Amino acid sequence: MARTAELIIDGKSYTFPIVEGTENEIGIDISDLRDKTGAITLDFGYKNTGATKSAITFLDGDLGILRYRGYSIEELAEKSTFLEVAYLLIFGELPQTDHLEKFTSDIKNHTMVHEDVKKILDGFPSSSHPMGVLASLFCAQTAFYPESLDPNRSAEGVYLSIVRSLAKMPTFAAWAHKNAVGHPVNYPDNSLNYSARFLKMMFGLPAENYEVDPVVADALDKLLILHADHEQNCSTSTVRIVGSSKASIYSSIAAGINALWGPLHGGANQEVITMLEAIKQDGGDVEKWINKAKDKNSGFRLMGFGHRVYKNFDPRAKIIKKAADDVLGKLGVHDPVLDIAMKLEEIALRDPYFIERKLYPNVDFYSGIIYRALGIPVDMFTVMFAIGRLPGWIAQWKELRENKEPIGRPRQIYTGQKEREYIPLTKR
Ligand code: CMC
Secondary structure, rough: OOOOOEEEEEOOEEEEEEEEOOOOOEEOOOOOHHHHEEEEEEEHOOOOOOOOOOOEEEOOOOOEEEEEEEHHHHHHHHHHHHEEEHHHHHHHOOOOOHHHHHHHHHHOOOOOOOOOOHHHHOOOOOOOOHHHHHHHHHHHHHOOOOHHHHHHHHHHHHHHHHHHHHHHHHHHHHHHHHHHHHOOOOOOOOOOOOHHHHHHHHHHHOOHOOOOOOOHHHHHHHHHHHHOOOOOOOOHHHHHHHHHOOOOHHHHHHHHHHHHOOOOOHHHHHHHHHHHHHOOOOOOOHHHHHHHHHHHHOOOOOOOOOOOOOOOHHHHHHHHHHHHHHHHHHOOOOHHHHHHHHHHHHHHHOOOOHHHOOOOHHHHHHHHHHHHHHHOOHHHHHHHHHHHHHHHHHHHHHHHHOOOOOOOOOOOOOOOOOOOOOOOOOOO
C-alpha cells in the first residue's frame, strides 16, 4: 500500500503521498497543500524542503556518502578524468571511448572566445575580484550567442551551448586572473588536456614559456572532480531557479557563479587561507581561535568547518586532506599553514562544541592549501571551485529543462504593516 502522511490543522485531517527515492530517502509530497488547506510551509534556508526530484547526485550526510550517477566520489577521484566525470554528470553514463573523444574534440573546437571579449575584460579595473569578472564574462556569452536566449532551442543547440560553456570556462577563468595581475592574456593551447590548458593560460608569461608540471595538472583535475556536483546546494539551486524562468544557460550559470562567491559557500576556501594566515601571524595559538569560534559574540566562525548536509564527515575533505599531503610532498613544498590546519582540526574534533553540533572539516578546509602549493593566488580559489562545479550546474540545468519543471516561485508569510492611510509629506 502506498505510504501517506497525515496533517491535522484545527482538528481537520489531510492526507499527503509519501515519495521514496532510490536510496530509500522519503519526502512528503505537499504539491497541493495550499489548494487543500490554504496553508503553506515555512522553512528558512530550505533546510527541510526538497525542491526537485533529481537523478544526478546522491549524498548521505550522516554516512558521509557522495555519488555521481551512482559512482562513488572516491572511485571517480582516483580513476577518472574531469571531462569523463563532466560527461557522466551531464549525460548520465560514463562515456564509451568514441563518445569521450567526440566530446573532448567538440570542447577543443570552442576554447577560443570572441576577440571582443577582450574589450569587455579591458573595462574591468585590475582591482576587480576574478569571480565578478568570471560571472560577467560568462553572462556576456548571451550577447555573442543570442540564439541561446531561445527557450525552445533544439537538443543540438543545447549541446552546443553546453560544449561552449565547458570550453570557454578555463579561458575566462585564466583571463580573469590576467586582468587582476595586469598581464596580457594567453590563448588556449588545444594540444593540452582541460586542466593543463587552463594552467598554461593562467601562468604562462607568455604561454610558450610555461611548461605544465604533470603533478600540478593531475592534482588540479582531481580537485575539479571533487567539486563537480553536490546536488541542491546554494549555487545549484540558484542555477535551477534562474533556469526555471527559461533564462539562457549562460545567464543561469552566471547567477550560479555569483551565488558560489559568498563566504558561506564557495568563497569559504579563500576565507580558510586568510584565517590560517591570521592564526600564523598571531603566533599560532590554535586554542585561542577555537575559543573565538565558540564565542557567539565574536562573529567569527571556523571557516572550512561545518556543512548543511554532512553531519559526520565530508568525504571530499578526506580525499583532499590526503591529496594535500601527496601534492605538497611531490612538489617539495612545506607550508606551515598545513600544520596549523591539522592542529586546528585535531583540537576542534575533540571539543564538545564541535562534537555536539557535528561540525567537521568540509571540502574547503584543505583545498586552499593545495591551490596555494600549485601557485594559485588566493583570490582565484573560488574561481577554481567554479571551474569544477560547472558540469554539475550544466547537468542540473539540463535536467530541470528535460523534466519541464515549473518556474521556481516560493511563497512567504507576510509580517509587515496592515493596510494604512497615506499621509502627505507636509503632515508627517
Ligand atoms: N564555526 C563555529 N560554529 C559553527 C560553524 C563554524 N564554522 N558552523 C556552524 N556553527 C554553529 C552555529 O553557530 C550553530 O550553533 P548554535 O546551534 O549554537 O546556534 C550550529 O553550529 C549550526 O550552524 P548553522 O549555521 O545553523 O548551520 P547551517 O547548516 O545553516 O550552516 C554552514 C552550514 C556551512 C553555512 C556553516 O557551518 C558555516 O558557516 N561554516 C563556515 C563556512 C564554510 O566553511 N562554508 C563552506 C561550506 S562547504 C562548501 C560548499 O558547499 O560551499
